[in-house]
Amino acid sequence: MKRLSIRVQQIKPSATLAITAKAAEMRAAGRSVISLSVGEPDFETPQAARDAGIEAINSGFTRYTAVAGIPELRQAIAEKFSRDNHLDYSPADILVSTGGKQCIFNLLMAVMNPGERAIIPAPYWVSYPDMVKLTEGIPVIVPTKAEDHFKVTAEQLDEVLCHRCKVLFLNSPSNPTGMVYTAEELAAIGAVVRKHPDLIVATDDMYEKIIFEGQPFATFAEVNPDLKEQTVTFNGVSKAYCMTGWRIGFCAGPSAIIKAMTKIQGQSTSNPNAIAQKAALAALTGPTDALDEMVQTYEKRRGWLVKAINAVPGMHAIMPDGAFYVFPSVTGLIGRKTPGGLVIEDDVVLCEWLLEKAGVALVPGTEFGSPGHVRFSYAVAQETLEEAVKRISEAVDSLQ
Known part of the structure; x- marks a missing residue:
C-alpha cells in the first residue's frame, strides 16, 4: 500500500502478542486453551506498589512529570544500580520510560544511522531486529548453539564486528x-569490544532478579568498568515485580546518550505514567519477600518442566539458568504427519497444530531466530503446566 511507509512494511507484528491474541479468540469461541506463550509473571504486583499507586491517585499525583522520570524514582534506580550491580550512576544518567521496550527503541533512535549494523545473538527477544529496522539499521544475526548454552562467544563476535557495527x-x-x-x-x-571504541553495548537485564540455584548475576559494565561509557544497561519492574501492565522500564548509560534518548522520548511520548512511577518507586524500595517466594516457585516449576519435556519423544530441553522459559529443540518432530495428513514442516506449523489440536499456545523458535525450537513459558500455575504438557504429549503421540 503506497500510503504506508517502507519502514513499517519491513517489520512484522510481535509474534508472542499475536499468538496470545489468537489463544484469546479461541477461548472466546468456547475452546479450552492454555497459553504458555506470554512472558508475564503469574504473581500479583507487590502490595507496597499497589498501595503507592492508589495513594498517587488519591493525592492527585496525576499530572505531567519530568520527561526522564520523577527525581526520587531516578535516585532509587541509581541506588539499585549501585547496590545490585556496583555501578555508579547519577540520576541524570538514568531514563525512565514506558516499559523496557521504549528504552531500547529510544537508544536505537538516538544512535543508529541508516545502514549501520546492530549485532544480535540468536535466539533473541523477538523485538530487537524489528526495532533496528525501524531505525533503518541492519540487524546482523549471530546464531548460537545449544552446546554453548545459546550464548554468543567472544570468538564469534571477533569475526563479525566491524567499523559499521x-x-x-x-x-x-x-x-x-x-x-x-x-x-x-x-x-x-569485553576484550573484543575494546577493539571497537565506537560500539555501544546494549545489555538487557530485565530478568536479572530471576536466577536459580544461587547463581550470581553479573552485568557487562560491572565486569568491564572501563567500558562503562560504551554501555547502556536496561532493566525495569515488569518481570521481577510483576508489573508488566504498569509499563515502567529504565536504563542507565553515558550522559550524552541518555540526554539524546530523553530528547527522543520528549518528542514521542513525553513522561512515563505518573502513577506507575510512584508504584515502581515503592517496588524498588520495598520488601523483597514476594520476589524471593516467586523465584523459588519458578525454580521448582523449571525442574519439573524440563524433565517433563524431555519425556516427550522428539523434544529435548536443556536446563535454563533463570527467567521463566524453557527453549527445547523439536527437530525430532519435524517431518512427521498428523492423523489428518498434515506434514509438520517446521516449528511454526508445529505450534499452529498444537494450538488447534491440543489447545496449547507456544511460540515457535523461528520468531526468535532459532528454527527447530519452541518456547515454553512456565509463568503459570503448576497444575496448568501439567495439563498443558499432558495435552502436548497426547498430541505428539498421535503423530505418524
Whole structure:
C-alpha cells in the first residue's frame, strides 16, 4: 500500500502478542486453551506498589512529570544500580520510560544511522531486529548453539564486528532461553569490544532478579568498568515485580546518550505514567519477600518442566539458568504427519497444530531466530503446566 511507509512494511507484528491474541479468540469461541506463550509473571504486583499507586491517585499525583522520570524514582534506580550491580550512576544518567521496550527503541533512535549494523545473538527477544529496522539499521544475526548454552562467544563476535557495527545486544537472563552469561564470559566479550571504541553495548537485564540455584548475576559494565561509557544497561519492574501492565522500564548509560534518548522520548511520548512511577518507586524500595517466594516457585516449576519435556519423544530441553522459559529443540518432530495428513514442516506449523489440536499456545523458535525450537513459558500455575504438557504429549503421540 503506497500510503504506508517502507519502514513499517519491513517489520512484522510481535509474534508472542499475536499468538496470545489468537489463544484469546479461541477461548472466546468456547475452546479450552492454555497459553504458555506470554512472558508475564503469574504473581500479583507487590502490595507496597499497589498501595503507592492508589495513594498517587488519591493525592492527585496525576499530572505531567519530568520527561526522564520523577527525581526520587531516578535516585532509587541509581541506588539499585549501585547496590545490585556496583555501578555508579547519577540520576541524570538514568531514563525512565514506558516499559523496557521504549528504552531500547529510544537508544536505537538516538544512535543508529541508516545502514549501520546492530549485532544480535540468536535466539533473541523477538523485538530487537524489528526495532533496528525501524531505525533503518541492519540487524546482523549471530546464531548460537545449544552446546554453548545459546550464548554468543567472544570468538564469534571477533569475526563479525566491524567499523559499521553500532550496537551489540546482550540479554541475560535470556528471553527465550533463560541462559545467563557468567562474569568470565562477559569479560571475554569485553576484550573484543575494546577493539571497537565506537560500539555501544546494549545489555538487557530485565530478568536479572530471576536466577536459580544461587547463581550470581553479573552485568557487562560491572565486569568491564572501563567500558562503562560504551554501555547502556536496561532493566525495569515488569518481570521481577510483576508489573508488566504498569509499563515502567529504565536504563542507565553515558550522559550524552541518555540526554539524546530523553530528547527522543520528549518528542514521542513525553513522561512515563505518573502513577506507575510512584508504584515502581515503592517496588524498588520495598520488601523483597514476594520476589524471593516467586523465584523459588519458578525454580521448582523449571525442574519439573524440563524433565517433563524431555519425556516427550522428539523434544529435548536443556536446563535454563533463570527467567521463566524453557527453549527445547523439536527437530525430532519435524517431518512427521498428523492423523489428518498434515506434514509438520517446521516449528511454526508445529505450534499452529498444537494450538488447534491440543489447545496449547507456544511460540515457535523461528520468531526468535532459532528454527527447530519452541518456547515454553512456565509463568503459570503448576497444575496448568501439567495439563498443558499432558495435552502436548497426547498430541505428539498421535503423530505418524
